[in-house]
Amino acid sequence: MNKHIITLLVLTCLSLNANAEDIQLQKNHPDSYVVVKGDTLWAISGKFLRDPWQWPKIWKMNRAEIKNPHWIYPGDVLVLDTSSGAPQLKLLRETAILEPGIREEPLEKEAIQTISPSVIGPFLTQPLLIENGKLDSAPRIIAGPDNRLVLTPGSRVYINNINEGEGLHWDIYRPGEVLRDPDTNEVLGTEAIYLGDVNIARYGTPATGDIVKAKEEIFTKDRLVIAPDEFISSFVPHAPDTQINGRIIRIYGGVAEGGPNTVVSINRGKNDGLEEGHVLAIKRYGRVIIDPEYKATSSKDRQQAQSSLEPGKIKLPDERVGLLMVFRTFDRVSYGLIMSTTDAVYTLDSVQTP
DSSP states (O other): OHHHHHHHHHHHHHHHHHHHHHSOBOTTOOSEEEOOTTOBHHHHHHHHBSSGGGHHHHTTOOHHHHHSOOOOOTTOEEEEEOTTSSOEEEEEOSOEEEETTEEEOOOOOSOOBSSOHHHHHHHHHOSEEEOTTTGGGSOBEEEOGGGOSSBOTTOEEEESOBOTTSOSEEEEEEEEEEEEOTTTOOEEEEEEEEEEEEEEEEOBSSEEEEEEEESSOBOTTOEEEEOOSOOOOOOOOBOOSSOOEEEEEEEOSSOSSBOTTOEEEESOOGGGTOOTTBEEEEEEOOOEEEOTTOOOOHHHHHHHHHTTOOTTEEEOOOEEEEEEEEEEEOSSOEEEEEEEESSOBOTTOEEEOO
């Protein structure tokens, strides 16, 4: 009887230890933390966790709560509870006592963002990825006032066709860079360059509009795309449920290599199961080398034939160099923000489920 009890206790302890090991805490993690204005969910996660994408585990979130979370506000107190053997965060939405006699009232009621909106803000509306050929059929500017070549804010413009009920606020774009899959060379879509905004004053064929904003020079033949109502700017960092394998296809900001707070695009999207908030590991894509002492044998040739490599060639392992978080997804392409790195990030580096 005693042996059975001891065995049960051992199994229980092992289970608790396994749960605890599954969530790795920072060595000097706080027992509690008062949220302040300017905090981001990723930064707060990093105070408690070695792997910030494990936030849903320590918060005990299910899939529905990841999609529609209870947001955290400045003034909230996060308390780390380890009494059960598995760490869990709890929220105290009360006035925080910082020092004897000093209290901080939560004046700012806007929920904290997952990542800084100042970094990803321009990418929430642009670049806009257009499926192949769709921008060609979009409404287009056919004329401006007095045959003016460059159209500026305040200019009245004429559009080939916009009908009643198709929307009042439109964004102005022109075709930009074509994005291709680096492995198959397949065209994934065309990035559209955002130029400005136009409001429709009169519908019809042609329609009439007024330019209200211009980021770059606007010309006739530039295209219009209906302005979206809103974009997701707050989401919960979490790992994908399935194995994702993709590549970085572009780095933004006019730089040759990426680091923290750099925006990149990858060749995977909604069709592959990616969603806003997914965290991916960035790995240096292992190059293919020629074995300096390769000697052909039938067994080796058969093995390499199965790996699609030519005899004598070896692909080196991918090496992890950082983490990125996906913040906007299209069907076949997603945009992500590099969160941390141990080395520079380049185009063609691979991204995988961490």
